[in-house]
Amino acid sequence: MGIEQLSGIAEILGAVATIAGLLFLSIQVRDNTKVTKTSTLASMLEDARDRTAGQLCSDPEVSDIVARGVSSIDMLDQKEQLRFTFFVMETVLHMQNVMQLHEAKLLSRIDYLAWLDWTGAILRTPGARAIWPQVSSVVTPNIAGVLKAHLAENPDTPMLLDLMPVFDRREHAGVAC
Structure with a gap:
């Protein structure tokens, strides 16, 4: 076997090794993407749980403010309205994070739509609807637009008080249901 033949074999082996390396890297990238997506969803859920559900479960005052706030903003004094406004703002900012993760293809469409x-x-x-004009004016136009469109396109979908009646305080305050 001559040098030219050995050189040809070496080139073929080099090409095969390059292809094998590229296949290995593509598998690694795909697996890393799955891990990143899973980690992103887990982190987002944990963050939402800690900031919202964790506070509602651990602080009866916050739970009461949110329950009265979603029922009617008029059930809250000025200080409580401020706290409720920040609850709604935090919810909207969390949704902005969800939207950005979805746009970056790190969150599935089904998870995005659920949020x-x-x-x-x-x-x-009723309470969040009353403060939505204030909240929507201070968040980015992107998330405000997405949420306004979603609300307009889905006017008959249930509100939190329908989904989780445990929050409903309207009857206790004489507010019409």
Whole structure:
């Protein structure tokens, strides 16, 4: 076997090794993407749980403010309205994070839509609806537009008080249901 033949074999082996390396890298990238998506969803859920559910479960005052706030903003004094406004703002900012993760293809469409429906369910409540003009004016136009469109396109979907009647305080305050 001559040098030319050995050189040809070496080139073929080099090409095969390059292809094998590229296949290995593509598998690694795909697996890393799955891990990143899973980690992103887990982190987002944990963050939402800690900031919202964790506070509602651990602080009866916050739970009461949110329950009265979603029922009617008029059930809250000025200090409580401020706290409720920040609850709604935090919900909207969380939805913005969800939207950005979805746009970056790190969150599935089904998860994105579930969070959009959840945020919409909160914003449809009487109390959140009353403060939505204030909140929508201070968040980015992107998330404000997405939420306004979602609310307009889905006017008959349930609000939080329908989905979770445990929050409903309207009857206790004489507010018409």
